[in-house]
Amino acid sequence: MKSTLMLTLASERDWLTKLWLKPGNSDLSPSVDGLFMFIMWVCIISFVALMVPMCYWAWRWRRKPGVAPIRTPNHNTFLEVSWVVGPLIVVTFIFFWGFYGYINSQVAKGNAINIDVTGYKWNWDVLYPNGAGSGQTVYLDDLLVTKPGETQKTGQRGNAPVKVIVVPEGVPVKFQLKSKDVMHSFYIPDMRLKMDLFPNRYTSMTFTPQNSDPALSAAGSIGKKPGEKGRDHYIFCAEYCGTSHSEMAAILRVLPMDEYMKTVEEWGNMADKLSLVDVGKYVHAQRCATCHSVDGSKGTGPSWKGFYLQPVPLSVDTGEKVDFSTEAGWNTYILESINYPNAKIHAGYAAGQMPSFMGQLKERELAGVVAYFRELAGKATDEDRKTPEPKQ
Amino acid sequence: MASITTGSKAHHDDHGHGSHHGHDDSYLTPKSSLWATIVDWATTVDHKKIGVMYLFTILFMFFIGGVAAILVRLELFEPTRTIVDAAGATSIKGHLLGSVFQGGSVALDQANNTYNRVFTLHGLVMVFLVIVPSVPASLGNFLIPLMLGAKDVAFPRLNLLSWYIYVLGSLFAIASALAGGVDTGWTFYTPYSTSTEEGHWRVLFMIGAAFILGFSSILTGLNFVVTVHKLRAPGMGWFDMPLFIWGMYGTAIIQVLATPVIGITLLLLIFERVFHIGIFDPRMGGDPVLFQHFFWFYSHPVVYVMILPGMACISEMIAVFCRKKVFGYRAVAFSSLAIAGISFIVWGHHMFTSQGELSAVIFSALTFLVALPSAVKVFNWIGTLYGASIDLKTPMLYALGFLFLFSIGGLTGLFLGALSTDLHLHDTYFVVAHFHYVMMGSTLIAFVGALHMYWPKMFGKMYNEFWGKTGFWLVFLGFNLTFFPQFIMGAHGMPRRYASYVDEFTIYHQLSTVGSLVLLVGFLVHLGNFIHSLLAGPKAPPNPWGALTLDWTDTASPPITHNFHHEPVVTHGPYDFDDVVPPQTNPVDFPISAAPGKGKAH
Numbered sequence: 001m002k003s004t005l006m007l008t009l010a011s012e013r014d015w016l017t018k019l020w021l022k023p024g025n026s027d028l029s030p031s032v033d034g035l036f037m038f039i040m041w042v043c044i045i046s047f048v049a050l051m052v053p054m055c056y057w058a059w060r061w062r063r064k065p066g067v068a069p070i071r072t073p074n075h076n077t078f079l080e081v082s083w084v085v086g087p088l089i090v091v092t093f094i095f096f097w098g099f100y101g102y103i104n105s106q107v108a109k110g111n112a113i114n115i116d117v118t119g120y121k122w123n124w125d126v127l128y129p130n131g132a133g134s135g136q137t138v139y140l141d142d143l144l145v146t147k148p149g150e151t152q153k154t155g156q157r158g159n160a161p162v163k164v165i166v167v168p169e170g171v172p173v174k175f176q177l178k179s180k181d182v183m184h185s186f187y188i189p190d191m192r193l194k195m196d197l198f199p200n201r202y203t204s205m206t207f208t209p210q211n212s213d214p215a216l217s218a219a220g221s222i223g224k225k226p227g228e229k230g231r232d233h234y235i236f237c238a239e240y241c242g243t244s245h246s247e248m249a250a251i252l253r254v255l256p257m258d259e260y261m262k263t264v265e266e267w268g269n270m271a272d273k274l275s276l277v278d279v280g281k282y283v284h285a286q287r288c289a290t291c292h293s294v295d296g297s298k299g300t301g302p303s304w305k306g307f308y309l310q311p312v313p314l315s316v317d318t319g320e321k322v323d324f325s326t327e328a329g330w331n332t333y334i335l336e337s338i339n340y341p342n343a344k345i346h347a348g349y350a351a352g353q354m355p356s357f358m359g360q361l362k363e364r365e366l367a368g369v370v371a372y373f374r375e376l377a378g379k380a381t382d383e384d385r386k387t388p389e390p391k392q
Numbered sequence: 393m394a395s396i397t398t399g400s401k402a403h404h405d406d407h408g409h410g411s412h413h414g415h416d417d418s419y420l421t422p423k424s425s426l427w428a429t430i431v432d433w434a435t436t437v438d439h440k441k442i443g444v445m446y447l448f449t450i451l452f453m454f455f456i457g458g459v460a461a462i463l464v465r466l467e468l469f470e471p472t473r474t475i476v477d478a479a480g481a482t483s484i485k486g487h488l489l490g491s492v493f494q495g496g497s498v499a500l501d502q503a504n505n506t507y508n509r510v511f512t513l514h515g516l517v518m519v520f521l522v523i524v525p526s527v528p529a530s531l532g533n534f535l536i537p538l539m540l541g542a543k544d545v546a547f548p549r550l551n552l553l554s555w556y557i558y559v560l561g562s563l564f565a566i567a568s569a570l571a572g573g574v575d576t577g578w579t580f581y582t583p584y585s586t587s588t589e590e591g592h593w594r595v596l597f598m599i600g601a602a603f604i605l606g607f608s609s610i611l612t613g614l615n616f617v618v619t620v621h622k623l624r625a626p627g628m629g630w631f632d633m634p635l636f637i638w639g640m641y642g643t644a645i646i647q648v649l650a651t652p653v654i655g656i657t658l659l660l661l662i663f664e665r666v667f668h669i670g671i672f673d674p675r676m677g678g679d680p681v682l683f684q685h686f687f688w689f690y691s692h693p694v695v696y697v698m699i700l701p702g703m704a705c706i707s708e709m710i711a712v713f714c715r716k717k718v719f720g721y722r723a724v725a726f727s728s729l730a731i732a733g734i735s736f737i738v739w740g741h742h743m744f745t746s747q748g749e750l751s752a753v754i755f756s757a758l759t760f761l762v763a764l765p766s767a768v769k770v771f772n773w774i775g776t777l778y779g780a781s782i783d784l785k786t787p788m789l790y791a792l793g794f795l796f797l798f799s800i801g802g803l804t805g806l807f808l809g810a811l812s813t814d815l816h817l818h819d820t821y822f823v824v825a826h827f828h829y830v831m832m833g834s835t836l837i838a839f840v841g842a843l844h845m846y847w848p849k850m851f852g853k854m855y856n857e858f859w860g861k862t863g864f865w866l867v868f869l870g871f872n873l874t875f876f877p878q879f880i881m882g883a884h885g886m887p888r889r890y891a892s893y894v895d896e897f898t899i900y901h902q903l904s905t906v907g908s909l910v911l912l913v914g915f916l917v918h919l920g921n922f923i924h925s926l927l928a929g930p931k932a933p934p935n936p937w938g939a940l941t942l943d944w945t946d947t948a949s950p951p952i953t954h955n956f957h958h959e960p961v962v963t964h965g966p967y968d969f970d971d972v973v974p975p976q977t978n979p980v981d982f983p984i985s986a987a988p989g990k991g992k993a994h
Contacts, residue, residue: 020883032812036883039810043803050774050799057777058792061714062784068715068985070779071970075720083771084764091760094810099753101812106749140894182584183680185745185819189885192816196746198681199583200674203746234894238819238887240577242584243504246890291501300501352590 016040023216025233025254026191026207027172031101033192035094042090105193108206112172115165119177119184119197119237120355122244122290126165128264135267137161137285140234140249160247160290165235167252168260169212177203180355185239188252194238209254230255243300244290271364276384280372283365287357294376300353302346308377313347331370338366416952418852437548440951442555443534444850447843449555450526453562457517458915463489463510465874465908468901472503472892486892507891508575515578516598520605521562523831524694526839527701528647529558529612531846532640536616538849538943538951539634541625541960546618554611557604564601574598577889579691582672582683586664596662603658606651609697613647616640625942627962634941634966635711635724639704642728646693646700646735654690657683681746688739696735698831700728702838703769706794709838709845710773712939713788714780715982717967720772727765734762744814752811759809766802770795783937786860790841793868794834801829804879821900822882825875833871840867840918847925848932849943852950855929859921866914873907938974938982941966945975 013023020040021033061069116127126134139161167173177186179197186205187194195205217232230253237248255263271279284294284304291300311324312333322344323329336343338361341354361369371384419440423429433441470486487503489510533551537544545551568574574595576585580602589595620641624633660671661683670676672683711718718724740747740755773795782788804826807813817823847855881900886893893901935944943951946960964972973979 020880022884028812032816035810036807036813036816039806039813042806043800046803047799050770051796054774054777054792054795057774057780058782058784061777061780061782063715063781066980066983067781068983069781069969071985072716072779074717075723079775080720080723080768080771084768087764087767091763091806091809094806095757095760098756098810098812098814102744102752102756102815103749105812105815182587183581183746187819187885187887189816192812194745194815194818198674198746200679234885236885236887240508240581240584240889242575242588243501243508245508246504246887246892247500249894298499350589352587 022190024190024192025210025216025231026188026193027210028101028105028207029190029192029210031097031104035097035101038097039094042094105205105207108174108204109172109208112174112206113168114174114176115167116176116178117165117186117197118180119186119241119248120180121182121242121353122160122237122248123287124163124165124186124235124248124250125287125360126163128268130264130268132264132268132270134163134165134250134286135263135270135282136164137289138164138251140251160244161285162247162249162251163286164251164253166230166255166260166263167209168257169209169254171257172206172208174204174206177205182241183239184237184241184248187236187238188233189236190233191252196239209252212254212256212259229259247290271362271368272388274368275387276364276368276371277375277380278387279365279368280370280375281368283361283369284372291354301349304373305376308373308379310377312344315345315347315349315351318344334370334373335366338369416954416957418948418950419953420852420950421953435552437544437552438953439533439537439545439548439551440850440955442551443530443532445555446525446533446558447530447850449559449562450522450530453517453521454526456566457514457522458912460510460514460517462908462912464507464514465905467507467510467891468893469905470902471895471898472500474500504891505575508577508889509573511889512575512577513569513573516565516602518831519578519694519698520602521558521565523698523835524605524609525558525612526698526835527705527842528616528640528643528697529554529608531705531839531842532616532643532701533612534850535846535943536619536637536640537623538947538955539637539941540619540623541628541942541946541956541962542619542623543955545615546622547615550611551615554608554615557608557611561601561603561605561608564597564604568594568597568601571597579687580658580661580683581687582661582664582678582680583674585661586673587675591665596665599658599662599665603655603662606655606658609647610651613644613651616644617648620644625960625962631722631725632962632965633725635707635718635721635728636704638725638728639700639707642732643697643700643704645729646697646732650690650693650697650736653686654694657686657690660686681743684743684746685739688742689736692739692742693732693735695827695830696731698835699766700731702794702798702835703728705838705842705845706773706791708939708941709787709791709841710776711967711969712845712937713783713785713791714776715938715969716776716780717965717969718772719775719778720768721967723768724772727768730765731762734758734765738762741809741814744811745818756809756811756814760806763802763805763809766798770799770802785844785857785937786855786864787841787845787937789861789864789868790837790844793864794837794841796868797829797833797837797871801826801834804829816885817882819888820882821878821886821888824888825878825882828875828878833875837867837871843922845937847922848936849947849949849951851926852932852948853925853929854932854936855921855925859917859924863914863917863921866910866917868914870907870910870912870914874904874911875907877901877903877907933976935974935976938977940964940968940972940974 017033017037021036024033114129118125175186177195177197179199181199184197185194186197191207193205193207195203197203212231214229214231233252235250235252237245241248270282274282293299293303294305296303296305309325309330322333324333333344339356339358341356342351345351371380374380374384419438423432433445436442467489472484472486475483475485484500484503489503489506571594575588576595580599585595620637663669664671664673664678668676670678672678672680674680707718707724738755738759740751741759744752807817808823808826844855844860877900881897886897932949934947934949942960946956970985973984974982
């Protein structure tokens with residue numbers, strides 16, 4: 001019923017509001033949108049009040065041969081004071097309205113759910129209170145969904161898979177933000193909110209998602225399977241961060257509270273339920289796919305395809321002997337690259353691009369990555385493909 | 393205001409003399425040989441020649457920045473997409489730049505890198521090499537001594553040095569761009585600018601270019617401040633100065649006070665990149681927000697270095713083409729100084745998403761203050777139209793176009809000054825549209841308008857009015873078509889500096905790209921018109937618009953090398969159109985109104 005009400009409200013927005021703002025979905029949006037439209041009207045009225053006399057006078061007092069300009073006063077103190085004081089009153093009002101909305105987006109309510117977000121070139125990591133990360137990725141701008149075990153359809157798709165971040169409907173959430181490398185900015189247009197991420201400090205932002213009706217999802221183009229619950233919104237990186245800045249997106253999905261709890265719990269146990277290869281695929285899609293392809297094409301980093309047990313040409317010879325032909329030597333190299341990405345650089349690629357993932361992957365996830373390498377080289381074992389027995 | 397009436401007779405005698413063209417040659421007269429002419433220009437200390445040299449170098453850089461802008465727009469015509477074929481192989485579509493610069497099909501990240509370099513080049517060239525020096529260094533250099541009745545600026549050699557510094561800085565920027573360019577964004581935000589292409593000289597060259605250009609800016613500003621203080625003609629009090637001079641004076645003060653800060657900041661950034669001294673990069677113990685504070689402490693005042701000269705031109709155009717004293721002259725003059733002053737305490741509004749709550753709130757409140765003097769100017773300009781005799785020639789069309797575009801640019805600043813709406817709009821296309829309406833729609837529009845107005849004075853040739861007006865309408869319509877859709881897509885959440893975007897923004901990007909091509913055609917029309925004027929334009933009379941300032945009344949078109957035959961004496965205010973028949977004109981063309989009952993206005 002509530003969602004029907006919201007639909008009605010959304011459809012009752014006047015044409016000017018519809019032109020300028022997409023429907024908001026946070027407790028902040030009524031205040032922000034109200035202020036936006038108030039300023040819009042101030043602008044329209046002021047603009048018309050300036051342009052009408054300007055155009056009329058430009059025509060009325062156009063130059064005619066032999067006609068001199070008429071003598072008029074060169075200034076008028078009352079007029080000049082009033083057109084300073086009048087706007088001053090209006091902008092003071094605007095300032096306090098903006099101040100009110102801003103403070104509400106900065107000071108979290110006591111019952112807010114804390115969600116950690118880490119930005120890095122060029123993806124977002126999310127950490128829920130139970131230790132879960134995001135367990136789903138989608139492509140923007142098409143309906144292809146990559147979930148573990150699914151094959152891709154053909155067609156047009158966005159350029160990198162992006163993560164789904166779920167939040168509960170009607171409960172305040174607080175995003176605690178930090179960056180691993182350069183500045184980023186966590187921007188959710190439909191929540192009317194963004195905040196910058198820094199490598200040397202925490203920042204935060206807070207809002208209460210309002211409704212989870214899937215019919216109201218931001219655009220028809222967000223990759224979502226029919227029947228999937230929740231209302232989707234774009235998340236963009238708004239602070240320029242280099243090569244794939246425009247691909248550093250994510251999806252914010254507002255779910256009913258019970259669905260939210262279920263999803264986060266499921267994501268927390270994901271690695272234990274999938275086969276090693278699927279765990280590797282999942283980790284890749286979550287964290288690695290922005291830079292490392294699995295189809296052999298060159299990205300910011302080398303492709304993973306056919307990489308396993310192959311000798312890796314290094315850009316700097318450290319003098320260290322690495323035997324890439326043995327599993328032990330090759331696995332050591334890969335694990336070192338995950339923990340210390342700049343220790344050895346593949347020839348033809350720039351150093352300093354990849355952040356360290358030390359301590360962020362569980363043992364089973366690391367094993368899954370290696371298994372996925374084996375799979376991509378056609379060398380996966382039965383053990384790699386075996387789905388674990390459900391735990392009691 | 394109060395005009396000085398002494399010396400009135402001598403003044404008119406001067407005109408009789410000047411109009412017959414004295415023994416002196418125009419400053420444009422070539423020397424005996426081509427080589428001698430080149431040496432003469434290269435070593436000149438004549439403010440007019442330096443102004444003209446600045447004008448052509450700036451227009452050349454404007455061409456480069458404009459090409460980069462068109463490339464950006466073409467790139468964004470459609471979003472980049474990965475195409476997956478039935479065999480599972482992928483390819484890229486919709487990435488024009490990558491295909492052009494990297495030859496055919498390219499990897500996505502290579503293509504993105506190209507886009508990032510092109511938009512960075514556009515921003516750097518347009519800000520540091522075009523808009524900041526545009527009006528002051530070209531028209532300011534040319535006109536300030538003429539308007540003040542001086543032979544030259546206070547420090548002519550310093551003036552020439554500043555042009556050479558500008559050229560040196562440009563060469564650094566061009567070298568960096570030719571070697572592949574940089575992808576830092578014109579703001580050089582750390583730690584990205586510290587870490588990108590670690591150790592590569594290109595980035596150092598680009599930062600170095602901005603550093604060097606700062607000195608050119610400081611020297612020009614210093615020169616103008618001293619010139620305005622010391623070289624006004626006898627009889628010209630502060631409030632007898634043309635408003636152009638007031639605008640330039642405010643600009644010069646900001647240039648002298650603010651530019652050293654960016655110099656120091658860029659030097660620190662260079663030290664950090666070269667010597668790894670941790671100042672801004674957290675990996676070495678620095679703080680990236682510190683860089684933003686330093687950067688905007690310069691770059692916000694510089695927004696007014698960009699707009700004040702535009703406003704200065706508009707005051708002249710409106711007064712002369714309306715034959716009216718600018719309404720509330722003193723308010724307009726003082727608002728230039730108020731803008732210059734307040735501009736130093738609002739830099740934090742660029743950082744609402746990256747600083748603490750208290751400072752964000754304080755900066756938001758201060759930001760609204762700076763809106764007021766700008767609003768005062770607009771009210772006064774429009775008030776000037778009342779009862780005027782408005783000649784809608786190209787410069788006046790540009791002045792009205794400026795009022796239209798600057799009103800939009802200024803009013804949309806309200807959305808960004810308010811905290812809660814800024815959290816939504818910050819770093820989106822709404823901001824891009826806002827600052828283009830102010831920087832391009834206002835400053836560059838005023839520059840182009842003023843170029844038409846002063847073209848006859850600078851080169852002694854008239855331009856073609858029909859093609860001037862045609863160019864104006866193309867530029868005006870193209871500009872609005874380019875940038876108005878960007879407000880809407882910004883409010884819908886399209887972030888800036890994106891090489892690609894989600895499908896729903898496509899229509900706005902396509903409108904914008906079409907607009908940019910119309911804009912390009914408009915500028916080409918102006919270019920053709922100016923070239924035609926130089927080659928075959930009719931000779932310009934000394935005072936074609938019937939103005940009352942010394943640059944029109946007491947000099948020839950083009951001016952003689954020494955500007956004036958005699959030191960001019962100011963006998964009336966710059967805008968006393970009610971009482972003074974413009975000298976060096978046919979009085980029939982510029983009738984003055986019958987004196988009201990009280991007799992003399994002064």
